[in-house]
């Protein structure tokens with residue numbers, strides 16, 4: 001195989017984003033679009049010169065790989081059907097909204113020779129790749145971090161304020177940073193979480209304390225109705241007389257030593273597709289399928305992110321600190 005025929009399931013915001021990027025990747029052909037709302041499938045199909053198809057089954061018959069870009073709770077059924085049909089799978093985050101469903105997907109992907117990649121796009125954002133590079137190349141050995149990931153609202157798209165669809169705010173939004181801390185700092189050993197409810201019919205404001213196998217610790221604050229004040233997403237990493245600070249997917253500031261030297265890496269001129277890592281993650285998926293490149297964000301990574309979210313909700317409910325097995 002030297003080209004990949006792709007089907008998109010869910011023609012909303014992120015389905016459009018991936019389809020647009022894939023249309024520019026030489027070895028990828030977007031051939032089929034399915035959406036429960038057929039007008040959306042037709043509109044996207046026109047945009048990328050693909051065909052709008054009437055069902056998931058029809059789509060799976062025509063493609064080598066599937067992008068799952070429908071709302072969160074639909075992901076497991078679509079992924080399992082795609083793997084069963086022998087398709088490669090790109091599954092948007094969260095992989096699932098329960099540990100049982102995530103485990104079923106992990107097992108199915110491990111029993112298959114197909115590529116399974118999860119859409120934790122932040123790992124591909126140049127800002128976060130720079131943070132990882134600074135930590136690794138300067139052997140910083142960070143001792144703590146302070147992280148925030150806020151939203152202005154849970155109104156757009158309308159289902160993001162419905163925990164029966166999202167699995168909860170942590171699944172919809174904060175999971176990005178829970179995956180990010182594993183990627184940057186290694187395995188989490190415990191979480192302790194408090195939260196409160198304000199605007200929406202669920203807990204929508206969280207304060208978390210995390211510990212890591214490396215000995216590091218971190219705080220993570222995440223609010224669903226904080227406003228879109230810039231930067232709504234930020235990581236501050238503290239090491240021996242060194243600080244790394246991010247501002248959304250736009251820039252990284254690195255300060256070291258006792259004198260006030262500051263280095264700033266800015267990615268403000270990149271497009272949204274590049275800044276947010278979407279183009280690189282789509283490239284990586286195609287390279288894994290056609291060239292056998294290692295899967296960049298595996299089903300196991302997707303499962304571990306779900307495991308972290310579940311532990312956070314359990315800590316919130318019980319008031320206890322939740323420990324993970326070593």
Ligand SMILES: NC(=O)c1ccc[n+]([C@@H]2O[C@H](COP(=O)([O-])OP(=O)(O)OC[C@H]3O[C@@H](n4cnc5c(N)ncnc54)[C@H](O)[C@@H]3O)[C@@H](O)[C@H]2O)c1
Nearest residue numbers: 010011012013014035036037069070071072074092093157
């Ligand atoms: N990685 C990221 O940065 C990122 C950004 C946005 C969204 N997402 C994730 O992508 C998914 C979609 O989010 P969105 O913002 O594009 O939502 P959206 O509402 O804009 O689009 C979802 C589309 O899926 C369709 N749909 C619903 N159920 C379906 C089904 N069973 N089969 C086929 N189509 C169905 C809807 O009609 C809609 O057109 C969510 O899981 C979300 O968490 C990820």
